[in-house]
Amino acid sequence: MHTIPTEIIIKIFGNLPLSDALHLATTCRRLRQVLDENTATIYKHLRRHILCERHARVLLADQGGLSSDSSSVTIRDLLQLRRNSRIVEKAIEVFDRDITPHIRIPLTSIDDEFYGGKPRPLYLTPTERHRFTRSYYQVWSLLLLDRLSRQQRYRSLLLKHLYLIYEMGDLDQPIGDDEPGSLFADEKRCELLREVDAYLHYLYKKIHGQEYIDFSGQSVSMCTRGHAAIWDHCQPDFKMIVCYQMRRSRKSEKEEEVWEDTTDEE
Template identity: 75%
Template structure:
């Protein structure tokens, strides 16, 4: 009888390709089935991870968080199996947070939108506003969650440096994430003193950087119109993006004002990554 294809007989090149087609979780499950498969993953991590990373939402921000937790630098070309396990863990925690958010917040957003017809036609293909986060909204949530989780881990000097690296758009979203009514990462419930400290820091820096960029006082985005009364979370929604951009680029109060270059406050990353 011909020899069957077992993990020990399949060529390493084929195994590498198989790993690259899997999700992070499935790749780890496959590696756990035999010593040889784990060895192939371990010895070919740079090649395999280039493929695995595409399945990790907001992978760049997850890698920054991983580095803040003591993992390899975020610009490293590879990760270890231990890092993959940690990436899986933090990805699961974000997914759990999204599920809670979709249960407690997302279904109720429509009650704050009057009227809804134009919103539905323009942003949701004529269908009613979904009862769950859209792919782009999930991206904004995930990115902001990772960014705020990192801030919880850093000491004050490192946080101040991190603030300076954030776009104005991202600062708004991180500020909203502070009000998330659930623990973030490994934060114990209820919200800790660290979170209250961060609220004051981010608020102060947000006001400072807004004035530095625009020469005008900071504009609070939440509550600027009926459609934005969204329980403290306004910048996340697809239908709020045009108004949000007007605020971040300071066109809300002065539509004739020449907008600041987008890349300085807005167009650095997309919400489809």
């Protein structure tokens, strides 16, 4: 191992998923030293393997880590990022067990458009996983903040993402480090939901000059089990409501203020 140049080892680390890179560093002192001394450089490559990395970094900062804008990271930061991502993956496993298989789409044409003529998958699609992961990280972050900091965070969010955050806040399982059945965690979640709901009503009226239009599992015709904004097949209707495109031929003039078409985060 001592004969392999450090530059090559750095490239090897950078081409691995975060978990594998951390495991590799435990195999010998030399590899641990290379990761420790070149963490920031290696992370520039590792970050592309982290789902919704930008929001994972925001959560890390809210947990007391370095600012999400900082290029510096430590092995301790990497360990925390891995721990957080495992919690999200576990949440997705539970969601795919309890919720996703029960989604029913009554319109065959929707199946054809979004799932290639096949039935809706029994698990989250890649784009749905992005929406789930992003909003899970955002809710987790908000639960760590005090009320004033949360209010400031709301003002930085697009209307589209506030809908997803409100939906995720009602997830029927613990979020982050919450203990199941914890009274304090339940109260904090309820407080968050009240705040997001109030801000959604305020922001929708401010942007569109119209009263807030709901888009929850109870407000759409499909059986969405309390969720709606996350599903691929709901996106056209979701966008129409968020952008207030009540007339499909008219594009919202304020679309850039409420919606973000992305490939990396969705």
